Amino acid sequence: MKSRKVRDDLRERALSALSKPSTYGLDIDLSRFTASLGSDIMDIESYTDAMLSVGVDPEERGRGGSYYQIDNVAAYSSSRYKGLIVKPISEALEDESILEYYWKAVPVDLDKYTATAFLYEKDGYYIEVKDRVEIPIPVQACILLKSPSLIQVPHNIVVVGEGSKLHLITGCTVARENPGVHIGISEFYVKKNGLLTFTMIHSWSKGMHIRPRTIVYVEDGGIFISQYISTSLVDSIQSYPTIHLVGENSSSHLSSIIIGRGSSHIDIGGAIELKAPGSTGEVTSRVISMDESRITSRGRISGFIRGVKGHIECRGLILSENSSIYAIPELEAKAYDVQLTHEAAVGRIAEEEIIYLMAKGFTEDEARSMIIRGFLQPKIPIPLPRQLVDYLSMAMEKIAYAL
Amino acid sequence: MFKVMKTLLQVENLSVNVGSTCIIRGLNLSVDKGEVILLLGPNGSGKSTFLHALIGDPRYRISSGRIIFDGIDVSSMPMTDRVKLGLSLGLQFPPRIKGITLRFLAERILERRGVTSSVISSVIEGYSRMLNLGGLLDKDLYVGFSGGEIKRAELMITLIQAPKLLMLDEPDSGVDVENLALVGSAISKYLSEDVGRSAIIITHTGYIARYVKATKAYVMVNGRIVCRGDPEILVSNILEHGFEKCFRCEGMI
C-alpha cells in the first residue's frame, strides 16, 4: 500500500532528525515530557471560558464548522456547508489521495520537533474547501491541552480549492497550568484564486513550550493572510512560518501580536518567499515586552524573480526595565528589480504622547492603555467576516486595558 | 455679603523651569470670567511654556509663585484634575500618535465628560462639519495631517472638553484664509455660548482677532509680561514695528 511506504520513508527521515535542534529559539529537552494520547475524557464543553478566550464559540454560533481536540485525540468535528470538509486527520488519511498534502509542505526532518510530531502523530484537523465554494463565516478549531507534561502534536492540513474562500480561527489553550510542549504542524495549500485567512490565538501558561511549524503554498492569484496572537504567560515559543508564493500574482500578509510576560523566551518570525511574477508579501509584527521577557521578532522576505514586492514592519514596545526585544528584519533579493523594504522601531512609549493625552484629561494609566491599544490595532489588508473583526477588536481592547 | 467671583485665573509671581533653565520669570497675570486675551511675543519668549505650566505639563516645573484657578490653588495639581476643573489647552505642535484616531480620542473625551453615548456622535459630527474635518476623523491622530488640518483637529479636541478657560497656542498659524474663518468662528461660537467662558490665545499675527472679540492683549518678552493694552492697537503696533518697543518696555510693568 502506498500509505505504508510513505510512512516508512517519513519514519526513517524523522528518526534521523530526532536530535536536530531548531535553527532559532531555546532548545528544549523533550525527554522531560511524555508523548501519549493524553486524557480519554472528552469533556471539552466544560472548558467554555478557555474556548471563548481563544476565539472559539462552544455553541458554534456564527461558525461554518468546528474541530475540537483534547491532548492528542480528536473530540469533535462538524461542517455546516456543502463543499466544506472538517475532520480529524486520522480519518482523512483513510483516503490515500490526501497523501498528496501529507508532510509535503513541512519537511519531517526539519528539526527534532517535526520529527517528534510525526513519530507520535495521532490527530489534528483536515479541512478542505472544494473548488469554487465560499464559506462566508469562520470555521473554528480548538486544541486544548489538559494532561500534565504532555507533548501535544496536532497535525493540521488545510486545502482551499480553486476560487474558494475560507476563514479559519484556531485557538490553542490549556485546561490548567501545567508543564507541556505543543508542536503544531500546519500544512496549508491555497489553490488558484483561493483565499485563506488564518487567525491563530494562543493562550498558554507557565511551564509550556510552543513550537508551531507552519508552511504554506499559494498558487496563482491566491491569498494567504495570517494573524498570530499570543498574549499570555508561557515559558517559550519559537515559530517561523514560511509562505511560498509559487503562483503568479499570489500574495500573503503575515501579522503577529505578541506580548511577552514573566520570563517568557519568545522567538517569533515569518518568512515569505516571492517565487512567481507579480507576487507580493508583507510581514508585520507588534511585540510588547513586559517583566523579564525576551522577544526576538524576525521577518524575512525573499524575492526570487523580477518585479516582486515585499515589505516588513516590525514594531516593538518595551514596557519594563528588564525585558528585551530584538527586531531582525531581513530582505533577500535574488533577482534584478525586486522591491523590498522594511521599517523597524523598538522603544518605550513616547513620554510626549502620554503627556499629550493626560493634558486632554486622561490619567496616566488611561493614556498608556490608549496608546497600547492603538499599537496593537491589527492592520488587516482585506475585509474579514464581521464575527472575526468583532472578536479581534474585543480581544485587543481587553488586552490593552489589562496591561 | 457674598460677591460673585469675577476672576477666573490668577497667576502670581510665577517662575517656570525647563530642565535647569528658567523660562518664565516672575509672571503676574489675571483673567476675568468672560475675558478673551491675546498673548503676543517674539519666538522663544516663553508663551507656550506659560500655557504648558498652566495645564500642568510635568516637563515644565514651577519653581515659584502660584496659579489660582476658579478660587483653587492648582499649582501642584495633576493635569487630569486641572482639566476636570475646566482648563484646556490646544497645543502648538501636538504629537502624532499612531493607532489612535481623531474620532476615537474625541469619543473618549466626551465619554469622560459624561456625555451620553447617543449624543456623542452628533457632537462629533457637528464639530466635524464646522471645522471641515470629515476626511480626518478616522485617520490616526495628526499622522499625515497638513499644518492647517492639525490646527483644526486640535481645536476640535480642545473645544469638546468644554473648558472654562480655553487656551489656544497659535490656532491661526499656517491656516489659510478660508480655514481661518472656520477656526475663528468655531472659537467665537464656543465662547459666546456662555458669557463666563474665557480664553488665552497665543498669536503672532492677530488674525484670529478678526473673528474672535479679544478684550485685552499682552506681550511677553523673556518670560515676563512687558506690555498690556487694547488688542487692536497693540496688534497693529507690533505688526508695524515688531517687538522693538516692547524690548524697551521690558520691566516697566
Ligand SMILES: Nc1ncnc2c1ncn2[C@@H]1O[C@H](COP(=O)(O)OP(=O)(O)OP(=O)(O)O)[C@@H](O)[C@H]1O
Ligand atoms: N520641552 C522643552 N525642552 C527644552 N527647552 C524648551 C522646552 N520647551 C521650551 N523650551 C525653551 O524655552 C524657551 C521658550 O520656548 P517657548 O516654546 O515657550 O516659546 P514661545 O514663546 O512659545 O515661542 P514660539 O513663538 O516660537 O512658539 C525656548 O528657548 C525653548 O527652546
Ligand SMILES: [Mg+2]
Ligand atoms: Mg510657542
